[in-house]
Amino acid sequence: MEEFTIQPPRTNYLNAEYGIKSWLLTKDHKRIGILYMGAISFFFLIGSLYAMAIRLELLTPQGDLTQSSTYNKMFTQHGIIMVFFFLIPSIPATLGNFLVPMMIGAKDLAFPRINLLSWYIYMLGGIITIYALLAGGVDTGWTFYTPYSTTFSNSYVLATGLGIFINGFSSILTGLNFIVTIHTMRAPGMTWYRLPLFIWSHYATSLIMILGTPVIAITVLLLAFERLAKIGIFDPALGGDPVLFQHLFWFYSHPAVYIMVLPGMGVVSELIANFSRKNIFGYKFVAFSSLAIAVFGFLVWGHHLFVASQSVYAGMIFSFLSFAVAIPSAIKVFNWTATLYKASISYDTPMLYALGFIGLFTIGGMTGLFLAALATDVHLSDTYFVIAHFHYIMVGGTLLAYLGGLHYWWPKVSGRMYPEGWGRFSALVVFIGFNLTFSPQFVLGYMGMPRRYHTYPVEEVSWQVLHVLSTAGASILGIGLLIPLIYLAWSLRYGRLAEANPWQLPGLEWQTASPPPTENFIETPIVREEAYEFAPPETKEVVGKFEREKPFPFYG
Amino acid sequence: MLMLLLQSWIPFIPESASTLSDDVDAVYFYISGVTVFFVTLISLVIIFFVIRYRRRNPFEIPRPVEGSTKLETLWSVIPLVISMTIFVWGAKVYFAQYRPPQHAMEVYVVGKQWMWKFQHTTGQREINELHVPVGRKVKLIMTTEDVIHDLFFPAFRNKMDVVPGKYTVQWFEATKPGRYHFFCAEYCGMNHSGMRGYIEVMEPAAFDNWLSGNANAASPAAVGHSLYESLGCASCHGANAEGGRGPTLLGVFGSNRVLNNGTAKADEGYVRESIINPQAKVVTGFGPIMPSFQGQVTEEQLLSLVAYIKSLSTTQPETTTAKPPATGTPQSANPVRSSSPTSPNR
Numbered sequence: 018m019e020e021f022t023i024q025p026p027r028t029n030y031l032n033a034e035y036g037i038k039s040w041l042l043t044k045d046h047k048r049i050g051i052l053y054m055g056a057i058s059f060f061f062l063i064g065s066l067y068a069m070a071i072r073l074e075l076l077t078p079q080g081d082l083t084q085s086s087t088y089n090k091m092f093t094q095h096g097i098i099m100v101f102f103f104l105i106p107s108i109p110a111t112l113g114n115f116l117v118p119m120m121i122g123a124k125d126l127a128f129p130r131i132n133l134l135s136w137y138i139y140m141l142g143g144i145i146t147i148y149a150l151l152a153g154g155v156d157t158g159w160t161f162y163t164p165y166s167t168t169f170s171n172s173y174v175l176a177t178g179l180g181i182f183i184n185g186f187s188s189i190l191t192g193l194n195f196i197v198t199i200h201t202m203r204a205p206g207m208t209w210y211r212l213p214l215f216i217w218s219h220y221a222t223s224l225i226m227i228l229g230t231p232v233i234a235i236t237v238l239l240l241a242f243e244r245l246a247k248i249g250i251f252d253p254a255l256g257g258d259p260v261l262f263q264h265l266f267w268f269y270s271h272p273a274v275y276i277m278v279l280p281g282m283g284v285v286s287e288l289i290a291n292f293s294r295k296n297i298f299g300y301k302f303v304a305f306s307s308l309a310i311a312v313f314g315f316l317v318w319g320h321h322l323f324v325a326s327q328s329v330y331a332g333m334i335f336s337f338l339s340f341a342v343a344i345p346s347a348i349k350v351f352n353w354t355a356t357l358y359k360a361s362i363s364y365d366t367p368m369l370y371a372l373g374f375i376g377l378f379t380i381g382g383m384t385g386l387f388l389a390a391l392a393t394d395v396h397l398s399d400t401y402f403v404i405a406h407f408h409y410i411m412v413g414g415t416l417l418a419y420l421g422g423l424h425y426w427w428p429k430v431s432g433r434m435y436p437e438g439w440g441r442f443s444a445l446v447v448f449i450g451f452n453l454t455f456s457p458q459f460v461l462g463y464m465g466m467p468r469r470y471h472t473y474p475v476e477e478v479s480w481q482v483l484h485v486l487s488t489a490g491a492s493i494l495g496i497g498l499l500i501p502l503i504y505l506a507w508s509l510r511y512g513r514l515a516e517a518n519p520w521q522l523p524g525l526e527w528q529t530a531s532p533p534p535t536e537n538f539i540e541t542p543i544v545r546e547e548a549y550e551f552a553p554p555e556t557k558e559v560v561g562k563f564e565r566e567k568p569f570p571f572y573g
Numbered sequence: 574m575l576m577l578l579l580q581s582w583i584p585f586i587p588e589s590a591s592t593l594s595d596d597v598d599a600v601y602f603y604i605s606g607v608t609v610f611f612v613t614l615i616s617l618v619i620i621f622f623v624i625r626y627r628r629r630n631p632f633e634i635p636r637p638v639e640g641s642t643k644l645e646t647l648w649s650v651i652p653l654v655i656s657m658t659i660f661v662w663g664a665k666v667y668f669a670q671y672r673p674p675q676h677a678m679e680v681y682v683v684g685k686q687w688m689w690k691f692q693h694t695t696g697q698r699e700i701n702e703l704h705v706p707v708g709r710k711v712k713l714i715m716t717t718e719d720v721i722h723d724l725f726f727p728a729f730r731n732k733m734d735v736v737p738g739k740y741t742v743q744w745f746e747a748t749k750p751g752r753y754h755f756f757c758a759e760y761c762g763m764n765h766s767g768m769r770g771y772i773e774v775m776e777p778a779a780f781d782n783w784l785s786g787n788a789n790a791a792s793p794a795a796v797g798h799s800l801y802e803s804l805g806c807a808s809c810h811g812a813n814a815e816g817g818r819g820p821t822l823l824g825v826f827g828s829n830r831v832l833n834n835g836t837a838k839a840d841e842g843y844v845r846e847s848i849i850n851p852q853a854k855v856v857t858g859f860g861p862i863m864p865s866f867q868g869q870v871t872e873e874q875l876l877s878l879v880a881y882i883k884s885l886s887t888t889q890p891e892t893t894t895a896k897p898p899a900t901g902t903p904q905s906a907n908p909v910r911s912s913s914p915t916s917p918n919r
Contacts, residue, residue, distance in 0.1 A: 025584025049808065073893075082765075083767075085764055085766065085767075086763050089762075089765070090756070090762075091764060098778050118723070127652075131613065154765070156762070158760045160760075162720075162721060162760070164719075164720055164721075164737060165720040165760075165761060166763060167719070168720075169686070169719060169720050169762060170762070178803045193888055194820065253737045253739075254737070254738075254867075254868075258738070259721055259736055261735060281601060288730050292637055293626070293635070294628075294633075294634055295635055295637065295639050296638070296639075298638060298640050298641075298642070299640035299644075299645050300640065301640070302640065302645050323667075324723065324733050324734050325734045325736070326730050326733070326734055326736050326741045327901065329667070329668065329671045329672075332667065332671075333664050333667075335662065336660055336664060338658065340656040340659070340660050342654055343847075344649055344652055344653055344656070347648065347649075348645065348649055348654040349650065350615060351644075351648040352640075352645075354618055354619055354622070355625060355638075355644070357619060357622035357634055358622060358626070358638065359625065359626055359638060360622070360626045360635050361626065361627075361628045361629075361634065361635045362622070362623050362626050362627050362628055363627075363628045364623075364627070364628075372619060372623065374614070376612075376615070376616055376619070376720060377614055377615075377770075379611065379615050380608075380612055383607070383608040383611060383612060384608065384768065386604050386607070386608070386656065386659055387601065387604050387608075389656075389659075389660075390600060390604060390660065390662070390663030391663045391664050391667030392662070392663040392664075392665075392666035392667045392670065393597060393600050393601050393604065393734060394598045394663075395667065395670055395729040395731060396597055396601075396727070396731070396732070397598070398732070398758070399723060399725070399732070399758040399759060402621065409847060418787060427594070430801070433835075445604060450871050454723055458909075460585045463585070463586070463587065463601070464585060464586075464587045464727065465587050465725070465727025465728075465755045465756070465759040467725060467757070467766075468758075468760075469760040470765070470766035470768040471765070473766065474769070477902075479585055484586075522699045530873065546707075547643070551634050551635075551637070
């Protein structure tokens, strides 16, 4: 196998410079990706602790672990931390930051300084939000519905709002950077239709980031005006309209769901193609379905308002459009499945995560139909059904894709291999734990259990049974997430040294050393093939009775 | 029939007790069927492929397969068609849920952190409990004194937000006597999960009995009439609401009002707005001289005023009894689906 190994250069991006200053002032997109990785892991840990506390409280119908006011803060802060400080930046800011330039054969993002700035903005927003939590917390729900948030809540709404407002700019800058980079910095020969699907999905995500995020910034600003200066925008007692807030909020926050899941889809497209050694089935359909999702995603916000006194005709239009946005997602699922046909499928950890993603995302997507359909949404909205549905998308989708991607690119990022056996084992534990946590919640919602409930009726015995199952699942899920934390940290020091191309793949990021040099490629690569081109005829050779491909040329 | 079987055999299905709850369940089971079918199909296909096409030697490179426009079209069109059937069915049932019937028994609802206050048109008030007769259409006219709440009846598969500053409506017709939970489903602050109660669906005779047992309270219309006098409305609208400097209020409710800038139907929301924000819609021929009563009347008083003005338009006021009023279009005899003889278990 030594012919696959490219000798790592003496210096790489990790050891090019030493010292804390070399990290905090770095303009290297790879190092910034790692800064983000550390930060979002921290926020994920905090969000998970809230989740565990919530699950423990719900073991019994009574409120015996916390006060109602504490419980309300816990679910609010779980939502805010997970949505704004983990899910939205998760894949784009870490893997995207690291890989977008590498996959298109560029030395860095178009604006390295802005990239670093975006991390500082993220950290500033995060620190302000953490301050708000420590100072007393916030209890409005992550949705900040008015007039509760502007007039009635006595918690740290403004400080949290400021944190989210500031954090939004890091999202906008990242999106801007990706769009410009993808347009202008592709290597020679890297045409649009040769782009890996990871890039297409990040392009679509970036569009939503720069078009949608300003709206949430404006919305939070208006909220602050009303809360601070009593300017009547949302509170009817001041002459405002409370439902207007919901329109503005969901105009961003529904597309934000696609900010969270589209990069995950990009990761899964990479994993499915590469670990089955096939070109993705229907490349263009998968690529354009990302763009279709980004566009249609802006037109469906009203499906959060079916029981919020929106007009019945508006409800029908939003319901119709919500069904329309389901189609591109369905196309992706079918194409991933079809890619496996007559493939050569490996059972490595990243592939297990990718297969888990397809299953859970399919369930998450299909259960969205219950909420897009008007009649059933009336019953199910604001119940645990909604909770289960979006956790299937956010955790079963985004988190699994993130973990899959993390394992897949771990050799490239760290220069070390993770322990494969532990990887497969923890992927299985995560999958089982996740399903046990969230599938009972579909039933719970249909039974009528509203979300954001600190206590529930004792006489509803089945509710408690379902909650106990869910909490048991959450414990398993928690263990499944701790295992990778431990072995990935372990591998940084003790893991086997990674080859340049340990999976033997054609993607550009694998055609350079692991870990890569600061400039990514010693010489600018020239792209001559489509993405996922595993077996160009001229590189095939016969070894014994097997046909195999020749070692990949080092482009350039 | 199928529904009945499903409901009795599968645990974890909530009580179904309104004329529309079975319709909602039917849509629910249809989507469940579609979901189970596709999830199973995709899972089985993936499992089959993953086993059948597992990597057998480390060097194998599978033959590339190009995409197929025919297949792409197929699996775009099939989900589209299926989702359109769900859309149409869901919208159809929603339309019935959304549109309140005429000649329903009306109940006024005010949400407040953290309780539900109900008032029947005969004057009975209830907190966190609502008594209704079986087999009679009930229309809830709802608002809130503070933040947004949501009144959710799982057994009726129905919910609707109550929004400050306006009236929202939901209606149902219970089919099965019993005691069912209702909840606040829109997060409303500290004791949100305590903002729940019971709806007591009673046999008609029992309901009439309950109603007469609590008959000493003044009706909202009567309360509204005394408010009309004490707030000084009579000085412009006339001692008997016959009009003066302001327009007459006789026969106003339910009519189409010709305004300085358009027309409007005088429903509950119109009356409320005319009291709180009189300049918004001024009847043609009158000046914008009425002062706002914002902050001077509570939501419950407003509902009483609405009830009073409503009473000026209907010769036969809406009754709050188990039987529909004799006037108006004849009610279709809605058969009570459950023949359960159990009286409300209270």
